Amino acid sequence: MPTPRPSLPGDRRYDVVIVGAGYTGLWTAYYLKKAQPxxxxxxLESEFAGFGASGRNGGWLSAEPPGQLRRYAAQHGWAAAVDFQQRMFTAVDEVIDVCAAEGxxxxxxxxxxxxxxxxxxxEKRLREHLPALRKAGWGPDDxxxxxATETAQxxxxxxxxxxQFSPHCARIQPAKLASGLADVVERLGVDIFEQTRxxxxxxxxAVTAQGTVTADYVIRATEGFTAQLKGAKRVWLPMNSSMVVTEPLPADVWGQIGWDSAELVGDGAHSFCYMQRTADGRIVLGGRGIPYRFGxxxxxxxxxxxxxxxxxxxxLRQYFPAAADAALDHAWSGVLGVPRDWCASVSVDHTTGLGWAGGYVGHGVTGTNLAGRTLRDLVLRRDTDLAQLPWVDRRVRGWEPEPARWIGVRSLYVAYRAADRQEFGGAPRTSPIARVADKISGR
Ligand SMILES: Cc1cc2nc3c(=O)[nH]c(=O)nc-3n(C[C@H](O)[C@H](O)[C@H](O)COP(=O)(O)OP(=O)(O)OC[C@H]3O[C@@H](n4cnc5c(N)ncnc54)[C@H](O)[C@@H]3O)c2cc1C
Structure with a gap:
């Protein structure tokens, strides 16, 4: 754990106070200060900057949208949804450019x-999904x-x-991005108070045990932790994801795996597995783990x-036999936020001064950057294209009360695992179990 920054020393007054020092909070602070120094x-951060999903994710800086474009299109039309997708493509480079510019x-x-x-x-599912992706703006170069032969190369x-290969993705080390961004934001003059819940x-x-911060705008940037806040219990479901990392692998093992570049890699399973090759030659591999905890x-x-x-x-053994016996140096878990309709949202209410962004359904590494720029424009009342994106001011019903929520989510993942077993067992097409589960979950 890094040495924590000081906590809030008492009552204070700011123009904008942000709750949560993950990427959403940090990017929002960054763009606000850049726009208006x-x-x-x-x-205000309950632990330390990057404690949440931002410091422990799979490091896919990817252009995959933080929600289902067909849902955004249903409300705002396909042109708006495709524009949103284009913004995700360019947001990948925006993050890379800011990191380069800010060191x-x-x-x-x-x-x-x-x-x-x-x-x-x-394989059949990936192919069948392709026309929908083309419609959503993923052109032949995207x-x-x-x-199989090209893949094996x-x-x-x-x-x-x-x-399916997309060039719109970069490998990052998530904790380094979070802590680096926190340092940059602090240098710009933002006060970060840690250990301040x-x-x-x-x-x-924003009320804390150490004092109350009054501000024109209070931005909630607590994604997977939002349910802990008063009045927000059913807004976003805290979905767990778990990861392991191997020891650094020797050259001969990498030779057998043939993964010479740093493409991010995922499979097509219902209980999806995501992987990266780290800069120091390890495999990081993640999956669902225990999907959801009661309450x-x-x-x-x-x-x-x-x-x-x-x-x-x-x-790891199944996908990388050459690394089957590699030591696992570390394992960890984290929570991401899932809205009931599986679509992220960004909002600022000028009447109350309350704003938020989140619910990126596991695609928040890039989405948070776009959200930070969108929140900047909303707070500063700029009438920009970002302020018109289809995720702005999206209202969604909450999750079911317990115990229905727990029974529902747990049952869904039992179903997805059963569907994966059928498919790995040789089923030629998507298991009907998964189709039913998708319908129920709204995924
Ligand atoms: C294991 C895992 C792997 C993932 N992999 C990827 C990936 O490869 N690519 C991708 O795009 N997305 C991925 N995601 C999702 C992505 O990491 C998140 O969507 C994103 O980091 C969310 O950022 P955030 O700032 O909104 O929330 P967080 O990073 O969770 O930050 C919220 C912060 O708020 C603080 N906080 C909470 N409650 C309070 C409170 N009451 N008072 C003060 N502070 C509070 C927390 O301590 C935390 O620091 C993954 C998520 C997990 C868990």
Missing amino acids: DLQVAI IDADIQKDGLLHVATNRAQ LIELT RIRLGGGLSS VTEIRPRE SRTDDGGNTHRVTQEQLRAV
Whole structure:
């Protein structure tokens, strides 16, 4: 754990106070200060900058949208949805450019993203999804189909078949990005108060045990932790994701795997697995783990159940036989926020001064940057294209009360795992179990 910054010393007054020092809070502070340097901005963080998902994600700086474009299109039309997708493409480079300009070293390497089918049903599903992606703005240069042979030239994944490649993705080291960004924001004059938990957000007030911050705008940037705040229990479901990292692998193992560049890699399973090759030659591999805890409880400091570690080890063995016996140096978990309709939103209410962004459904690394710029424009009342994006001011119904929420989410993931077993067992197409689960979950 890094040495914490000081906590809030007592009651204070700012122009803008942001709750949460993850990427959403940090990017918002960054763009606000860049746009208006005399603006008084503070961030209140319950632990330390990057404690949440921002400091422990899979490092996919990807252009995949933080929600389903067909849902945004249903309300705002396809032109707006395609524009949103274009903004996601350019946001990847925006993050890379800011890191270069501000001297943030986050092990960034833009070698693209590979979705590899690892059984026949996944392969069929990936192909069938392609027309929808084309409609959503993924042109022939944005998403390229690779044969099994072409895929194997990039990575030899156990059971790997054909794949889809996108150049719009970079590998990052997530904690380095979060801590680097926090330092930059602080240098710009933003006050970051750590170990300062906000117990209640009210119009123009953020309340903590150390004092109350009054501000013209209070921005909630607590994504997966939002359910802990008064009145927000059912807004976003805290979905768990768990990861393991191997020891650095020797050259001969990398030679067998054939993963020479830093493409981010995912499979097409329903209980999706995501991977990266780190700058120091390790494999990081993530998956769902225990999907959800009763009452929207979040993780206990990232501790990861032994069963989950064993499940991830089994996936490592399956996909990377050459690394089957590699030591796992570390395992951790985190929470991301899932809205009931699986679509992120950004909003500022000028009447109350309350704003928020989040619910990126596991695609927040790039989405938070776009959200930060959007919040800047909303707070500063700029009438820009960003302020018109289809995720702005989106209202969605909350999740079901307990125990329905817990039973529902747990059952869904039991179903997705059963569907994956059928498909790995040789089912030629998407398991009907998964189709039913998708309908129920609204995914
Ligand atoms: C294991 C894992 C892997 C992921 N992999 C990827 C990936 O590869 N690519 C991708 O695009 N997305 C990924 N995501 C999602 C992505 O990391 C998140 O969507 C994104 O980081 C959210 O940023 P945030 O700032 O909104 O929230 P967070 O990073 O969670 O930050 C919220 C902050 O608020 C603080 N906080 C909470 N409550 C309070 C309070 N009451 N008072 C004060 N502070 C509070 C927390 O301590 C935390 O620091 C992953 C998520 C997880 C968990």
